[in-house]
Amino acid sequence: SEDIKLAVTTSFENSGLSEVLLPAIKEDIGLDVQLLVVGTGQALRLGQAGDVDAILVHSRAAEEKFVEEGYGTYRREIMYNDFVFIGPAADPAEIASSSSAVVALQKIAGTAPPFVSRGDDSGTHKMELSLWESAGLDPAEFADWYRAVGSGMGASLNTAAGLDAYILADRASWLNFGNKADLALLFSGDPALFNQYAFLAVNPEKHPHVRNDLAVKLETWLTSPRAAELINSYQINGETLFTFNAQPR
Amino acid sequence: MTTILPLRLEDVSVLRKGKRLLGPVSMTLSEGGLTIIVGPNGSGKTTLLKVMHGVERVSAGRVRWAVPDEQAQHHQSYVFQTPIMLRRSVADNLRYPLQLRKTPRDTVETCVADWASRIGLQDLLKLSATRLSGGEKQRLALARALIRRPEVLFLDEPCANLDGASTRDIERLLEEAQQAGTRIIMTTHDLGQAKRLATDAIFMLHGCIKEAAPAEAFFDAPQTSELQAFFRGDIIA
């Protein structure tokens, strides 16, 4: 069988979906997908350097820049999940009853309970920053309660668990996370929290050695009905995590 | 008068890797005098001294002082055949045994100055002891042993690397110590020195005590043929 190297972000890996998809890929098209689980920025760098054959991330602006600069040929949306607000079960900021994500953030800023930010320029972090912006707030002006921890999704959740803090996470990572401690899912469902994953094959013109043929094969599979079925039916504790939304080309 | 003697060895043996370094030895070391141990190389003199002093483990038998070991250890000093120098200055080497006993500082300093001049190292006090010449090391080791004012003093060939004048000086020091009540047990290969100093003597061969007698009888009328041969310079272990 053949190997393809795919760089993914920590939130994708932490969701556990890969453990369902990879064996199926192997079975269906005989491809060994080697996952490199790294930060969003690092994933893009690996793609730029030609060290991986494709990347799967969720940070639209960065993805578009990647394609623009010619490192990738195009961007193919595969699926989405959503971001959720996690926080202490007691919910001191009372965000559970918020009408929207922006309101939730305003409440948090109002009560100033500990809040953990990824702080690592990842897709999740960028989403959080854009939400603050929509809420008319600037994290740079926050006091000590706002903690930029500069780590991956799992590590940040661990820190939030330790601090009993609020945090923005993707639903998949949260459901698959084992160290929930006192934390609970407090708010979700605002369309603003939509989280799109996209697949980008590395441009073979920039890096002739990359296995673009395999990347295309993988992309074809990822956008196939079989993938749709697996992705849509992936559940943890009875909850669906991802929604397949690839458009046929 | 020492308080820790007599020392009794009861059937003491030292075995290492199945080899017998010290045969079964039984003896009593009572108060007063200066005992010389002679014997060819490798006959076990050093081993015997170390066993008495308690730095060499015995494989069988018992070593008993008149008082409990812990207490007895306090009143003994030992000068090793190859001097062991602390990696410190000459002065710090002399200070060390006194510091162990928490002697007040000025007593320490007077003692050190006193002993340094007695052994003729007063000009080298600041030198690292490991850099001393062979003979100087031996003298320092002796002073470091005597500065503890031991009741029993073990010396393993203390004059091997000394020049004539130093040897004479050391012998004088030893006589002084002896008069002050220190019991001395020493090995030497210098039969002249043995005769000059001994009040009684021991002859060792192959790890055993072959002959032990008061000095006069030992040197003038050796009983065993081995000791006679040794005096003639005939035995090589």
Next chain:
Amino acid sequence: MTTILPLRLEDVSVLRKGKRLLGPVSMTLSEGGLTIIVGPNGSGKTTLLKVMHGVERVSAGRVRWAVPDEQAQHHQSYVFQTPIMLRRSVADNLRYPLQLRKTPRDTVETCVADWASRIGLQDLLKLSATRLSGGEKQRLALARALIRRPEVLFLDEPCANLDGASTRDIERLLEEAQQAGTRIIMTTHDLGQAKRLATDAIFMLHGCIKEAAPAEAFFDAPQTSELQAFFRGDIIA
């Protein structure tokens, strides 16, 4: 006949931390004979020997062999005052200098067996050399030096820890070596031994050569008052 002699020392000095260990020394060591160096402790005998042999760095002056240093070094051996034992068995200690020269294996083994029995250590071949008694170490060090068949042999008090019989044996070995053409330079505190062996002698004091003469003149008619005092046993460095 050696090929590396004469050895010339030209105004050699050794200074360490501003202290002069060896005063300016000039001398020539020519072929044949056995030179004995005597002097009180700390007078610089060891330093002088080491300078000649090239293991001690000189601060001023020059040490010159008849041939380039690298080559000269090949034909010398040295027995240190405190024997340096490799942390290996007695046999491996004897093998080592031969192995350095890539001597064929069976030659090595015959040589080792031969020398071990000459110095009476044939029964201890497998023992770790660091466990030997003081005298045994000295004999091993000597054999390890002689096994290289040196043209020039430096000995620093090789008999200090030896019993009478061993001393006699070693002296015999040295005479043999000398007859076989080895040039020997040695220090000793045993004036009897000095007289027995020397063809010429050097007296050192405070790092300088005070007197150097053929043996007879040296021992029977010492010129300087210091050497006379030394023979009387009066000088303590």
Next chain:
Amino acid sequence: MSDIFEGLSAAFWLVVTLDPELLQISLRSLQVSLTALVIACAIALPFGTFLAIRRFRYRRLAISVLNALMGLPPVVVGLIVYILLSRSGPFGVLGLLFTPTAMVIAQVIIITPLIASITHQAMRELWAEYHDLLISLNTSAAQRIRTLIWDGRRNLLTAALAGFGRGIGEVGAIMIVGGNIDNATRVLTTAIALETGKGDFALALALGFVLIALAIGVNICIHWLSRTEREGRW
């Protein structure tokens, strides 16, 4: 490749402009690692020396275990410390998690076995030399340990420096127990990991070079200090 040069020049500019954030995290790195070093030395030097001088039944086993503990994976140490210090853990009430103190604790656990092992090795030799003399002088165990540590201090330097090196370069454990919180527990190594994750390799390398320069600086200081002591063999 160009990243490396960019990193070097970025490091240069960070340093010459005395970037205040860099200064802060560098100082925190130093503070955490030096504190951990002092504590670890206070434990490891006597303990390693003790192992060198005392024969007891399970000594060999103890030494093997100590040597094996040098391989304690930092991530596991971090995890255990995290569990112990977390609110639901036994020491949760102390509120130490995500503070420099927690980072010091983790580092102490990681570097103590290393320092103790090297100490043991260095002291074994010196003990072989001093053995007879110290027994003859009827010293207590404490006196022996003190004497060996003092007279062998030059040899222990390597032990301490190895410990410092491992501490200052460590990231796995302090990431977990410190949390890499900006302005609170971010140190050089966690900042490097962060920049690496962001894909900003030049900045990561720049911080790395600063860290290496710091380590070299500390080492040269220490060597220079120990040089003012007497030169030569010992």
Next chain:
Amino acid sequence: MSDIFEGLSAAFWLVVTLDPELLQISLRSLQVSLTALVIACAIALPFGTFLAIRRFRYRRLAISVLNALMGLPPVVVGLIVYILLSRSGPFGVLGLLFTPTAMVIAQVIIITPLIASITHQAMRELWAEYHDLLISLNTSAAQRIRTLIWDGRRNLLTAALAGFGRGIGEVGAIMIVGGNIDNATRVLTTAIALETGKGDFALALALGFVLIALAIGVNICIHWLSRTEREGRW
């Protein structure tokens, strides 16, 4: 707290059921770290010994730098090795990135300074003892190094074990250059980091305990082997 016990029992079950995946990543851990150890020793033992025996102009500086290199942050080493081995780097054509070979290279860089430093420290003492004899016997530098390494081999054990420990517990560098790819470059430490990220502390701890047990096992083996050699002082 309960995580720790769960971890212990999970470790126990993983081991008794001989979990095939565990076996695979454990073997890979061992393989990478032992290979790195052998290579690092081949470089560091002679080099550390050389530093102990040779006086040259910048010797002190060289030793300081060596000691400082013990503090090389693994993440930085990983990054540099990554940049060099990356497709767009100078050695990209070799295709070594994300292979066990790359992990070995990174580990060699990390542990060599540590082993060399400890070697230097251990050999200095032995050299002081042998100095006069080896000079007197007119040995070449290579002969001196060989003699010291051989006669001091028992002291070098600590150096090697410290290097092994640092290697087997290391995660920062091999994560970057190995990529933690399942079935290809995943080793125990990267697996632990992964499980920690998932918040599955029990499994992470279980893997950690397996790793520690492995390290203890290797150490006891080595000690036992060196025990079959002659007992005692040396």
